[in-house]
Amino acid sequence: MNRRDALKGLGLSLGYIIATPTILSMLQSCSTKAEKWIPIFHSDKQAFVLENLVDLILPKTKDTPGALDVNVPKFIDLYASKSFTDEDKEIYKLGLDAVMAELGISNEPLDPEQPITLKTEDFDAILSKYLRISKEQRLAYIKEEHLVFMTLLRIRDQSVWAYKTSKEIGTKVLVYDPIPGRQKGCVSVEEATGGRAWAL
Template sequence: MNRREALKGLGLSLGYVVATPTVLSMLQSCITEEALWNPIFLSVEQGKILKTLVDLILPKTDATPGALDVNVPEFIDLYIAKTASDKKKVSFKKGLDAIMQEMGVLNKINTDVNKESCDILLAKYLRSTPEQQKAFTKKEKLVYNTLKELRDRAVWAYKTSEEIGKNVLAYDPIPGKQQGCISLEETRGKAWSL
């Protein structure tokens, strides 16, 4: 079994719940200067949209770094390039193109991505009610599913990054025995890393 198949089997089959050491090392290898990033799998324009959407989904706060600070867009691009099936790759690109078409920037080169437009798009789809989702057209369902998948991947990549795992979440590099009921004061109300 090659590395790609192992990643697909472990990372994707469980809805990317499992953070294998290989996946974690791939995430840590995504350290680039923001201006120097050239997507591996996505087009440059799709990369711009991805960065803007991910930044709006997981923005930087006073207490925590944002998704761009831990290179989530770079990881998503690399993860899909290395682990997704050809069918999944086509589907993801098609979904990003539908998002770009909805925003009116499809087939436009060197277009600055408007954060307000992206924010409106996220609100329209990710805050929609089940009744609204049933009324979506086929194209709108594609946009909705792509945004939902993008949000899930971004949160997963964010939570499994070294920076977040060690400095934001509760972290124990050498875990001891399983304790089912512990006080929240022990972790200061934080979730456990890995």
Template sequence: MNRRDAIKNIGLTLGYTATIPSAFSILQSCQTKENQWKPIFFDTDEGLVIKNLIDLMLPKTEKTPGALDVNVPEFIDLYAYKVYDQEQAAQYRIEIQSILKALPITESGVSKLKNEDYDDLLKRYLKTSKKEQQQFKKDKDITYKALVNLRNQAVWAFKTSEVIGENVLAYDPIPASQKGCISVEEATRGKAWSL
């Protein structure tokens, strides 16, 4: 099995919780400045749409950096480029194109879309009732599937970034002791553990 297959299999079978050095090296290699990013897998329009959607999904807050601050769109682009085989890449492109088709893009192009346009798309597909989501699944709605996958990838990339892992989540690079019966609040001040 080659490296690409190993990363793909672990990343996909564990629900994007891969803990192998290769996936982390991809994540850590995403250090370009936001305005200088030129997508490798996505075309320019797809990259802009992905960036804007992810920014709405994981925005910057007073206490935490946003997805754009830790280069999540760049990571997703690089991950798709380096990990997906031809069949997966083709399917992923179809999904991303379905997102673009669901947006109200005029002749002016993707750059003229407003945050409200992206927010309306997310409300239509992701901020719905359980019944509506089940209907999307039953109908095999490709745009719904694409947005759910994008959200899952974004959260996975965000939580495994170095900045979030070391500064936001509970982080102990060399755990020294094991304390059995203590509360989460006492152990980590209520934070989830970093990988």
């Protein structure tokens, strides 16, 4: 299946909840190991930064796939291109540029002869600086509408949302029952689902 043709077939108005599993499963079925992701909304440098941040936010473990395994950066890229308003796109791009500036990456097009040399520690440092903070610092960033903080917060929230609603996580990691049966009230999560959260 040609991924570009599949993406063209998606409507411009995507529902926030309904479209997510559909889009992610489509992206998963269309991608192969040899295929290089070509971003629709993000520049190559922005996509590089997004992939590295998302991989640290939701890394792969021995029991669960990571965000990269379920194509979360691809989904965020597709969702931004199809669902953001023009104003939202401008604000988001300004935020991404601010994150890149903080990381010391220029906004110039990617030059194959000058690859980005940032390491995992650099991306972890910016996440720690803005997301692993005290409640007081968080409130201060919100009050001043700090662009880097707001953008990283948005990326984290989108990543978690896309990850939890992906087909792989929704059906194999979380508890999934497409046709719920009887309702059990006042039972522990351990008793009801073996300690796992519900996908729906």
